[in-house]
Amino acid sequence: MKQKIVVVGSSNTDMVVKAHHFPQPGETILGGDFYIFQGGKGANQAVASARLGGEIVFICRVGNDAFGNSAIQHYQQEGIDVSAVAVDHIAPTGVALITLNAEGENTIVVASGANAILSKEDIENAGSAFNEAGYIITQLETPIPAIEYLAMKVKAEGKKLILNPAPAASIPAIILDGLFLITPNESETAMLTGIHVKDGKTAKEAVNIFKTKGVQNVIITLGSKGAYVACSDFEGFIPAYKVKAVDTTAAGDVFNGALVVALAEGRSWKDAVEFASKAAAISVTKLGAQTSAPYLNEIITFN
Numbered sequence: 001m002k003q004k005i006v007v008v009g010s011s012n013t014d015m016v017v018k019a020h021h022f023p024q025p026g027e028t029i030l031g032g033d034f035y036i037f038q039g040g041k042g043a044n045q046a047v048a049s050a051r052l053g054g055e056i057v058f059i060c061r062v063g064n065d066a067f068g069n070s071a072i073q074h075y076q077q078e079g080i081d082v083s084a085v086a087v088d089h090i091a092p093t094g095v096a097l098i099t100l101n102a103e104g105e106n107t108i109v110v111a112s113g114a115n116a117i118l119s120k121e122d123i124e125n126a127g128s129a130f131n132e133a134g135y136i137i138t139q140l141e142t143p144i145p146a147i148e149y150l151a152m153k154v155k156a157e158g159k160k161l162i163l164n165p166a167p168a169a170s171i172p173a174i175i176l177d178g179l180f181l182i183t184p185n186e187s188e189t190a191m192l193t194g195i196h197v198k199d200g201k202t203a204k205e206a207v208n209i210f211k212t213k214g215v216q217n218v219i220i221t222l223g224s225k226g227a228y229v230a231c232s233d234f235e236g237f238i239p240a241y242k243v244k245a246v247d248t249t250a251a252g253d254v255f256n257g258a259l260v261v262a263l264a265e266g267r268s269w270k271d272a273v274e275f276a277s278k279a280a281a282i283s284v285t286k287l288g289a290q291t292s293a294p295y296l297n298e299i300i301t302f303n
Contacts, residue, residue: 003134003264004055008123008150009042010115010141011060011085012094013067014249014289020102031099038074039096039289040115041139041166044250048257048279048293050078054264057081057129060142061114061122067093068114074290084126088114094141104245104284110141118142120149130157137162137260140169151175160263164256165192177214181231183256185221200237203228219259219273221252227277231269238273241281241302250289255280257293278302 017031038047046058058080062068064087071093075082094113100106123146130136136154138147138161147163151174154161160180165171168188176182190196195206197220207218207230217231226239258279262272278299286292294302 002053002055002266004057004132005049005260005264006057006059006126006129006133006136007042007046007049008059008118008136008138008142008146009045010040010094010112010118010139011038011043011062011068011071012040012096012110012113012115012141013037013071014039014096014098016098016100016249016288018100022099022101022107035288037288037291038071039250040094041141041164041253043071043075044253044289044293045137045139045164045257045260046075046080047078047290048250048254048283049261050080051293051295052258052261052279052299053296054257054261055081057084057126057133059084059118059123059126059129061086061088061091061118063087063091063093063114064089065092067095081129084122084129086114086118086122086125088117091117098249100247100249104247106247106249108249112141115142118146120146122146123150123153130154130159133159135160135162135260135264137164137256139164139166140171141167144169144172148172148174151179162256162260164252166252168192173213176210179215181217181219182210182215183219183221183259185223185252189220197222197228200228203237204230217269221255223248223251227273229269229273234269238270238277240277243281243285245284247287247292248284250292251280251284253289254283254293258299275299
């Protein structure tokens with residue numbers, strides 16, 4: 001039986017400029033097309049999950065402004081429960097300034113706005129949202145004290161918390177101790193463990209460090225090289241699908257959003273990671289963060 005999913009995280013408006021290359025310090029370059037997309041790591045994961053059939057409650061904080069109003073309307077259109085979205089009457093909605101180069105790589109600068117004020121009270125106020133949820137997923141674009149409170153709440157209620165530790169930051173021991181799953185990428189793994197994952201040996205070393213801190217399951221995402229999975233019923237590399245990347249902005253978010261849906265449906269770890277890898281591969285062939293998140297029929301027909 002499919003379980004409900006709670007996403008706790010950030011909501012941003014992404015402003016994107018395409019350019020041939022990234023500017024150097026002090027350099028001004030002429031870019032190409034300009035786009036405005038809905039973004040934020042939490043919102044990206046919520047939308048990705050909802051498009052793949054997840055029953056999603058989203059807990060976030062937006063400003064009482066045009067960007068915030070547009071975001072809430074967008075989430076409703078995606079079928080996401082927005083009853084736990086808080087509207088801040090002082091801080092603005094978060095924004096991200098994104099530059100894309102000719103290879104589809106990106107640089108991102110985020111002004112957190114209302115995301116920086118997400119608090120344990122916002123999580124407490126959404127208490128009923130957790131009642132039927134089997135999985136909760138969060139990231140690090142919101143304040144660490146709120147994530148600490150979330151981790152303690154989820155642990156006390158016997159739920160399963162997934163932490164996508166992005167952007168990379170120091171994580172208090174109380175969050176990691178008993179954590180169901182962590183999904184760092186290469187740079188986040190290096191920051192959190194001191195291990196640069198290059199092969200199976202170094203991947204296992206990083207996994208062992210996470211597990212000594214109390215993490216139950218670990219998935220290290222390695223971009224085009226796939227993912228190293230160390231979970232209850234599978235350990236090893238799962239390769240990525242080969243595609244031509246146009247925009248990698250939300251690939252990790254789509255991976256995580258798809259992964260939690262697959263787990264909530266009761267799939268094995270290997271099947272869940274392969275499902276998530278397909279979703280991420282499809283997402284990098286499209287522009288935008290949430291606009292790139294695939295629907296279920298796209299994954300079914302993907303080769």
